[in-house]
Amino acid sequence: MLRYISIVCCLVASEMFAQDTLKYAVKDTSNEFEYLSVSELQDRITNILNDSNFLTANWGVVIRSLKTGEYLYQKDEDKLFTPASNLKLFTTAAGLSLLGSGYRYVTNIYAEGEINYSVLEGNLIVQGTGDPTISGRFFDGNIYKVFDDWADSLLQLGINKIKGNIIGDDDLFDETGLGEGWSWDYETYWYAAQSGAISFNDNCIDIKIYYDKKLDSVIVKYSPVVKGIVVINDLVPVSPGAGSTDINVYRERGTNIITISGTFSEGSDTLKTYATVLNPTLFAMMVFKDRLEKKGIKVLGYAIDIDDYDKNIDYSKAQYLFSHYSPYLFEIVKVINKGSQNFFAEQLLKTIGLEKKGFGSAENGILACKEWFTQIGLNPDHILMADGSGLSHLNRVTPKQIVLLLRYMYASKNFGAFFSSLPIAGIDGTLSRRMKNTRAENSVRAKTGYLGFVRSLSGYAFTADGEPVAFSLIVNNFNVPVKLAENIQDSICVLLSNFKRKHLE
Incomplete structure (x- = not known):
């Protein structure tokens, strides 16, 4: 059994590692928007997901319009996946809602x-x-x-x-x-x-x-x-x-x-x-x-x-x-989501337990969170929380539950604090090096997640029509370089950013 762990592994787990942009980054130098019907958009996404490198992997995908409520794409939307740091979306959303952004x-x-x-x-x-x-x-x-x-x-x-x-x-x-x-x-x-x-x-x-x-x-x-x-x-x-x-x-x-x-x-x-x-x-x-x-x-x-x-x-x-x-908490959740800071997330979970159940423990925090999930229409049986950060492999959520959470927060009074806490594609946080030189840059805001055999990306995008969408892209059980998974996620985000609805005459 290895006694030491390489610093390289440490940096990978932090989600802040340097990226080989020349080899893997998604480029989009086109000035043309993509006029597509929803069915054509779905076909394009399916083609992206059918990458032969992921034949043994499991993709869970949900994309939903926040304007119409329409599901633009779904794949294994109700299956449980290991979310890695996408679990921080649940912790920070619950923290802002239960404690207030001014806590x-x-x-x-x-x-x-x-x-x-x-x-x-x-x-x-x-x-x-x-x-x-x-x-x-x-x-x-x-x-x-x-x-x-x-x-x-x-x-x-x-x-x-x-x-x-x-x-x-x-x-x-x-x-x-x-x-x-x-x-x-x-x-x-x-x-x-x-x-x-x-x-x-x-x-x-x-x-x-x-x-x-x-x-x-x-x-x-x-x-x-x-x-x-x-x-x-x-x-x-x-x-x-x-x-x-x-x-x-x-x-x-x-x-x-x-x-x-x-x-x-x-x-x-x-x-x-x-x-x-x-x-x-x-x-x-x-x-x-x-x-x-x-x-x-x-x-x-x-x-x-x-x-x-x-x-x-x-x-x-x-x-x-x-x-x-x-x-204030609205500043603290920026640290949690933009930098994927696990320690802050664990502190917040226990703080929720302290404020709502009288004692700061992960168990109390999870109990309070699940009560809130029920109140906002999420099935707590489909959200298995073991911690607040997503570092545990015991965590399980469904892509649909993530999108339902994102949709709820979009309409809530805490949306500004929640949205501002998310990494901005090509600009900051754990997305600072991704989706550069594309329409998704400075537009997509999403939380990354990484563990062994897990890569997740969930958040908000805006189509070329300005239509807001919530999305969750999770892959489990892949055995290829993680940047190939990122390439697929980024390609879908760029496709959404270029997407204009084709109106039938």
Whole structure:
């Protein structure tokens, strides 16, 4: 059994890998629209799907006009498929509908003990509610911005010494950090970061790798640097002609010992990658404690997870100090859908569970989502959710259910936030390199999905008549390069973008 997983595999799973546009991209330099009847359009789509490379695969396709309600194409529309990250459409649609696009996470800071002049004679408590944004993502790359602001708030309150501990209270979420059905060998990589009520930096460390000519060695630097995180550099430099860069990152299970091995070409540019951490709450509190001390606040105690605290916190007796508010949910769902960010999606699912069922767990989130699915006319028996991101191979949906969801959101008050969160063909997100130089560029908005043997694309397109359509294109069980599946999906999107209804005289 392989101990290490290539960074190349990590990038593929993230859906952000570089694409060979010269070989596989769909080109459309024609200035002519396609005047077709619906039956002719269906024949064209059938011909595209009848690619001999996919004889052993399964395609599920639904295309529906949002103007007339007419189904323009259907193939195995009611069969269950593994959706991969197309499941994020369900999570984000439910989140916007159940919580509201203006929802914000609130992290509360309390003092447990008396404050005498400038000294807190006790513990500082951070009560988390699942905010995934405490990172540099919304702060120009400054991963410490939120913690530094908290330190400044304490200083403004006159506190410059804490005699107790820095305690992270993550009890509003469960302790199950990984999703049901996730592969064990995902654990090291950022796309499988553990969820929890307290997080920092997407629950990962950032790793930078480069070759130093003077030292004739490969240098590995990581941040944040805190006690308990051990990074082992087992990289070997190779001359550009003798070998290529082949990096493997592995976090030993149940530890925060991370080994980086393989080869690094002396001619390679600086490489940046990531590794997940164990116990995100403790990780966050350790970094927070370090930032407090850098700001001049002396901490005599330790950074601890509430699970290691020997008594219950009585918030009725604790002193509330201040709160931190996250960006709005309409900004957060952009991170989830445009970049296919799994960690954010898992946090949102548990947040739905917390807000609607009183406790943040995937089970509660899925239960609340399925109740909402029923309310909007989706059959929950045809939507098998194991997580919020689609990383699990246990997820199953039908193409028709996806299109029904897209149609519902099109008519809902949250459509603007939902639509804006989707990648734009040829422009951004996971579609930035697809459908360039076609009419679909800057027109199609859709969510991608990728797992082993799965490629999905579902969203909205506009015909040459300006007619809005919702579509879902899912292929399972193929054994050819994934770009061939993308080529078929992109070809259908371009066909829809060029399509003008032929009116019979």
